[in-house]
Amino acid sequence: MEALVLERKDELSLRDFPAIDQAEERLGPRDVRIRLHTVGICGSDVHYYTHGRIGPFVVKAPMILGHEASGTVIETGPEVTTLKPGDRVCMEPGIPDPNSRATRMGMYNIDPAVRFWATPPVHGILRPTCVHPEAFTFKLPDTVSFAEAAMVEPLAVGIHAATKARIRPGDTAVVLGAGPIGLVTALSALAGGCARVFVSDIAQPKLEIAAALSPAIIPINAEVEDLPRRVLAETDGWGAEIVFEATGSPRAAAGVFAPLAPGGCVVMIGGQPDPIAYDAGAAMVREARVENIFRYAHAFPRCVAMIASGAIDVKPLITRTFDFKDSVQAFRIAASAPPGDVKMQIVMPQQG
Numbered sequence: 001m002e003a004l005v006l007e008r009k010d011e012l013s014l015r016d017f018p019a020i021d022q023a024e025e026r027l028g029p030r031d032v033r034i035r036l037h038t039v040g041i042c043g044s045d046v047h048y049y050t051h052g053r054i055g056p057f058v059v060k061a062p063m064i065l066g067h068e069a070s071g072t073v074i075e076t077g078p079e080v081t082t083l084k085p086g087d088r089v090c091m092e093p094g095i096p097d098p099n100s101r102a103t104r105m106g107m108y109n110i111d112p113a114v115r116f117w118a119t120p121p122v123h124g125i126l127r128p129t130c131v132h133p134e135a136f137t138f139k140l141p142d143t144v145s146f147a148e149a150a151m152v153e154p155l156a157v158g159i160h161a162a163t164k165a166r167i168r169p170g171d172t173a174v175v176l177g178a179g180p181i182g183l184v185t186a187l188s189a190l191a192g193g194c195a196r197v198f199v200s201d202i203a204q205p206k207l208e209i210a211a212a213l214s215p216a217i218i219p220i221n222a223e224v225e226d227l228p229r230r231v232l233a234e235t236d237g238w239g240a241e242i243v244f245e246a247t248g249s250p251r252a253a254a255g256v257f258a259p260l261a262p263g264g265c266v267v268m269i270g271g272q273p274d275p276i277a278y279d280a281g282a283a284m285v286r287e288a289r290v291e292n293i294f295r296y297a298h299a300f301p302r303c304v305a306m307i308a309s310g311a312i313d314v315k316p317l318i319t320r321t322f323d324f325k326d327s328v329q330a331f332r333i334a335a336s337a338p339p340g341d342v343k344m345q346i347v348m349p350q351q352g
Contacts (some may be wrong), residue, residue, distance in 0.1 A: 009052030040068030
């Protein structure tokens with residue numbers, strides 16, 4: 001079974017990986033076997049490649065990358081009732097302990113025992129097939145392509161963030177960062193009812209992609225324009241009701257309250273490798289509400305429905321596609337952070 005393997009920091013290979021067959025390929029009664037079709041390259045995949053770790057998650061042994069995926073069901077366990085061979089699907093990559101307290105309370109994404117694809121020591125799915133629980137596998141409508149379906153996972157982050165923000169129709173939002181997560185968050189904020197969304201970044205090509213997504217998105221190049229001043233000028237000095245931090249930059253996170261309206265909400269999305277400082281006084285005088293998100297929960301069906309209906313269009317975010325045989329080169333390109341790229345995807349071989 002050929003897979004894209006992170007051997008160690010800065011070293012990738014395409015090679016046979018037989019160990020996965022015994023460890024993770026047994027089909028349980030409520031599992032499905034899926035032939036992978038399209039896999040997105042996530043920032044976390046690239047970070048493991050370039051740094052070998054994310055916080056406490058350290059790559060200590062060869063690991064298969066990839067967790068944003070779509071594919072086709074090729075086999076089902078005897079107790080599976082909602083899926084059949086031939087169904088096109090996308091898969092939620094985190095599997096919690098069904099008996100944990102967090103899962104029983106509905107917060108399965110923060111279950112400490114969750115097993116998440118391509119998070120050490122759990123292997124990802126840049127490989128021909130995988131076995132996955134029926135409960136975390138979602139059938140695709142005919143109108144949703146494999147490429148769009150592989151965008152459901154990052155879109156789920158944006159939908160979860162918009163949900164935590166408690167958007168009211170007509171709100172103004174600010175999104176810090178025009179990467180994949182920032183842009184799906186902007187789309188989610190609009191779908192949730194925001195009248196307009198300011199999106200800031202320092203990469204002009206990404207801002208041009210953002211502006212093309214909707215006339216309600218206002219791009220701000222943070223290198224040449226003062227974001228808080230622009231937002232306050234456009235809101236009669238009031239500010240934005242919601243600020244989404246999607247950069248992971250300590251500098252950006254430190255200024256999240258500057259464009260925020262009194263009584264507004266800040267949603268922290270971007271992963272912070274180290275502790276950050278922010279202005280608690282600025283938060284206090286605004287009575288700001290601060291929300292933090294970790295991945296998502298209960299979002300995949302909503303994402304599939306919104307893509308299928310056209311409420312959210314993720315196609316413009318897919319800026320480059322590679323064949324599986326070129327996946328090592330794809331990661332090298334992704335690691336160079338080309339300013340004109342948002343989401344890169346890898347298409348898997350379909351024979352067999």
